[in-house]
Amino acid sequence: MERKSNVMLLKNFFKKYYTRQIQNIFEPNNFTKREFAFIMFDKDGMIRHISFENLAELRRFIMKNIPRHVYYSSAYYENPSSPTMEDKIWLGADLVFDIDVDHIETPCKKEHDKWLCLECGYNGKGMAPEECPKCGSKKIEKETWVCDICIETAKEEALKLIDILIDELGFSEKSIYAVFSGHRGFHIHVEDDRVKDLDQDARREIVDYVLGVGLDYTLLCTSSRFLVLDIDLREKGWRGRIARGLYETILESDEDLLSKIGIKRKEIKRLLQDKDKILREIEKEPSSWFLLTQILSKKSLELLINYVIDKYKCKIDERVTIDIKRLIRLPGTLHGKTGFKVMKLDISEIEAFDISQAFTTGMSDEVILEVEELPKKIANYKFSNTKGRITVPLPIALYIIGNSSKPVKLVKVK
């Protein structure tokens, strides 16, 4: 439930930000061919099918209306402001990947995420299930927060993806950039003429490549005899990724992990006994898998490879990449639920990215809030109290006000 006074505080703050930082609004290429969309503070629903002649016009619109969320289309259209897709006439679209911790299992979620079934009231901590485990309803309310572990996880996935885009798919570094989404992830954009006209089926092939979907195991082996692996640690592409994944998994393996993967107890015992020998064999050039494949049955090896693919794939949200008419957040604007900046980053800036870079203001201004319950830590900020009256820096206060599913009372802005 959002109180009016809280919304006003957010809106006032957004106004201050845009007044000072309007020059930071990003100009996508083919600007006039893009559709823009907005969600306002005081109106329900989304305002869509808007296009602008130039960046100045967009900036004026933002200053005049102070929208809560700002999006633009990854697609270019002949008539971007036509209300129907048919009249818009699709001309092409950038290739966009979405990495969002919402879709990735992380250990920190147990600390800061909650969900509630709106049908039967069943609730839990951590990653929300797709449907209620008790009544099967899909009406699930989530409250999710970001923390530094979330950001590290998302960074790792983003860098994995960028490696694939450059090393395997051959895109130039210049054609790729990242955008911090304003909450728990990154969008990776590829702007290359060769991807613009790809249809959904073609984009799905790219998604499947990144996710390792449909990978044929016989390609990892000599001839069609499954048990003879023929992959090398130093290879590129999925073959090398699986080789390195197997190596690392064996290196880290213990009884718990291997039995979780589904390997038989007898095999686990032998594998752990011969671990060093197996690893030394794999390190050879070319890698030898003789010992490993002698210990594991065909079934167990398959399970192990499945585990490796799942662990080493890039955890992207496939829907975003396949959708050729997607609306996506505009860099330089603010995320309306978190108050964080949506930020364009060069690839080289991802590694050092820190959530505080997305704060719109310093940590010196303070706000007193009355809250029902919060996680112990959100963003990079640890609370001494998680209930009742708390004094927090302004960016954290904005985040709590915008994102909390419980009532938050604004007591005082210092």
Added chain:
Amino acid sequence: MWHGKGQIITYDDIVRYPFIKEASNYFKSIKLTVEDLTTSIGRKILERAYEKIIEAIKYSRTTIDLSQDPEVEILSFPVTLLLLTLLGDKSLIIKYAVAESKRVGELLKTESLEKLYYIAKNTFNWYIELCNEEVNGIKFNVKIHFTDYIKFIPQSSKEWKLVNRFVKQGMVYIHKSELARLLEEAVKKLIIEKCEKANVFIPNIPSIVAEYLEKISRVWSRNRADIETVTKITTEHSEDLYPPCIKKLLDDLKSGKNLPHAARFALATFLLNIGKDVEEVLNLFRYSPDFNEKIARYQVEHLAGLRGSRIKYVPYKCANMRSLGLCVDIEGKLCKGINHPLQYYYRALRRVLKSGKKK
């Protein structure tokens, strides 16, 4: 008139491959108009274009007629596209595009790698390179940029998936026969695109052209009626056409027997492949004693290619049915000459259709 590098494209190629750039340059230079179709040579071209569309409707394959005046043969291509555009029937356009691209595909297979490379680069603007490289012990002579590759993957099967290809620096390694197949797909898409995107406005269609349009329309609607009969038969009497093994599985299922996994796979994939949708198949599996909608739906959708690997599965062939103990006609009394359950079904279907026509 046409200048391939080192004369790689010959006059014959323009007759055989009227979609290539050299051919369309030639069409442009001739400046054929609709009025020209009323002349005696124009009528010949029109007649030939008509024939090709009828071939596509009746035999799902077009031909080239080299015994005739090659000019007529060449020019019949743009006229065919014109007729299809004027008719504006999307399924007829696809029908023709498939038939014509099949004809082309077969010829392309026999061409030299250099010619295929030239057509890919010159007509379709593919980013393609000839090479002589060995990747993981396999020799390759061509590589193509992955964006061109994924646009023209001809079918959803494991071996065509990008994930199962050697991809280096954006280039996918392929064999010559695969290049021919990708080109075939590109020809199909090109024809469809040309007919759909063409902006033809002819204020006065000459009566001879109108006559041909009417003739095509008549043949096509008769053929469509046939398709409707097929749908009717397959929905009304479909179970009579199933092979005995599938009939047996269906009877078992309906009598509440619990089918083993392989049997469910065989039955579900068979039904999905003859055109039943996920809901119809799920409804049958409701007879199953341990039916769990959620799990069953997931599995059937998976087999239909809607989930996971997104590959539509086909049923086991007869040899596998036998080794799984699902075959009920091991001596081959009912299934003489059949080696796949789907083959049985299609044969039976053809038989019914023929007898239907005789009546």
